[in-house]
Amino acid sequence: MNVDTSLPQDTADAKAARRESRRRRRSSGPTDPRGGAPAPQGAVQGDGENPEAEPTGAARIRSRLARLWRRRIRPVLGVVSPIGWAVLGVAVAAWTAGLLLHVTELNVLALVLTVPLVIAAAFVLGRANYRVTLDLQSHRVVVGTRAVGRVEVANPTQRLILPSRIELAVGAATAQFLVPRLAPEQTHEELFAVPTRRRAVLVVGPVRSVRDDPLSLMRRQVTWARSQELYVHPRTVRLDEAASGFLRDLEGTPSSDLSSSDIAFHALRDYVPGDDRRHVHWRTTARTGKLMVRQFEETRRSHVVVALDDLRDHYSGEDEFELAVSAAASISAQTFREEKELTAFTVTANQRTAAYRPLMDDYTELELRAGRQGLHELGQKAADLAPNASAVMLVVGAHATARELNAAATQLPLGVLAVAIRCVDGAEVRRSAIGGLDVVTLGALDDLPKALRAVGR
Structure with missing residues (x-):
């Protein structure tokens, strides 16, 4: 039998096969008209009735329109300044009214406004393919020193580039300099210096090339180099040996705990099985006739805590x-220079003490905060972070009261050397005491060694 020959449609076998096929379709559900496979339950039959087809197409259209707006339309509209839009609006209104009402004066006004717009468009037309390099000599400087950098503008193309203006953003300010006409492969370099009067994290950059007209109707700018961060570290003074003498302790701070091995000798005692033979005191053993070993007193390595109060209500101003x-x-x-253990913090932040640079970076980012936390929380944090500290330095403002300082001191562990440095702008160095807390008044940073020498007496 030829397989291409169709069966008669009116035979009994054909009718039975059609009935069996209809029964199978009813039992298995509706089928997909394009294939024959069962359609999913709840699917709507018919072309163009799939609920997912139309949203997908709309999403694609919206995506294309958004891309067109972002890449083509918005950059063009952004060239016109607010003054330019005002002039353009008046010009369009004057042209419309003048042509419809046949008023010659309005047509003349429209022409007068249109000419500057055309000239402004000629100023911003064209494209400059620069290669710009922003280079800071150092990303970290100290307050009072200048941060030096350079901007190099190169013409990597084989055509002449007309003069333009370059803008460099430095914090909230903007520096400008002119780039002359650049021949192919020619470069132009500009040096700049950033004055640093206050502690801050300055954003240097980005570098933009700017084209605009003399009337500032249109302005076209292109960003060439990304911004970089410049850390202006706080000014510090180096403390001499006399000033930091209260922190120096070659053998650490002795405690009342006894140990079989340390560097602070305490006494001799009888040998106990298990003691290290290296600690046997042979002269005493020979004299007494029994083994005697050295007994040591446990010591702690100097651990300095620097707790800075950053509550706005405790300071009279930013300078303080x-x-x-x-x-x-x-x-x-x-x-850090003396390689002692250091813990530095404020109520809301901890300074990194693993290396000098991140430590100064964290001090650079500190700001005054508004809140209700008192100095007792600063003392409590010192006790929690460094329970074995040997010295705690509380640096506070002029408005910190004696009650608050005493509350902070009561939170500190017993036996710790507690010193409060009260910063009062322009005050003379003087020393006082609140219970077991030494309080020194500091009026200028250069007086800090003198203030610490007063504590060490």
Whole structure:
């Protein structure tokens, strides 16, 4: 039998096959008209009735329109300044009214407004293919020193590039300099210096090339180099040996705990099985006739805590807070240089003490905060972070009261050397005491060594 020959449609076998096929379709559900496979339950039959087809197409259209707006339309509209839009609006209104009402004066006004717009468009037309490099000599400087950098503008093309203006953003300010006409493969370099009067994290950049007209109707700018961060570290003073003498302890701070091995000798005792033979005191053993070993007193390595109060209500102004930050940074830097264990923090933040650079970076980012936390929380945090501290330095503002200082001191562990440095702008160095807390008044950063020498007496 030829397989291409169709069966008669009116035979009994054909009718039975059609009935069996209809029964199978009813039992298995509706089928997809394009194939024959069962359609999913709840699917709507018919072309163009799939509920997912139309949203997918609409999403694609919206995506294309958004891309067109972002890449083509918005850059063009952004070229026109607010003044330019005002002039353009008046010109369009004057042209419309003049042509419809046949008023010659309006047509003349429209022409007068249109000519500057055309000239402004000629100023911003064209494209400059620069290669711009922004290079900072150092990304970290100290307050009072200048941060030096350079901007190099090169013409990597084989055609002449007309003069333009380059803008460099430095924090909230903007520096401008002119780039002359550049021949193919020619470069132009500009040096700049950023004055640093206050502690801050400055954003240097981006570098933009700007084209605009003399009337500032249109302005076209292109960004060529990304911004970079410049850390202006707080000013610090180096503490001499006399000033930091209260932190120096070759053998650490002795405690009342006894140990079989340390560097602080305490007494001799009888030998007990298990003691290290290296600690046997042979002269005493020979004299007494029995083994005697050295008994040591446990010591702790010097651990300095620098707690800086950053509550706005405790300071009379920004300059006083800057003095406090510089004092805390100076003590932290000295402790770090002497390779002693350091813990530095404020109520809301902890400074990184693993390396000098991140330590100063964290001090640079500190700001005054508004809140209700008192100094007792600063003392409690010192006790929690460094329960074995040997010295705690509390750096506070002029408005910190004696009650608050005493509350902070009561939170500290017993036996710790507690010193409060009270920063008062322009005050003379003087020393006082509140219970077991030494309080020194600091009026200028250069007086910090003198203030610490007063504590060490």
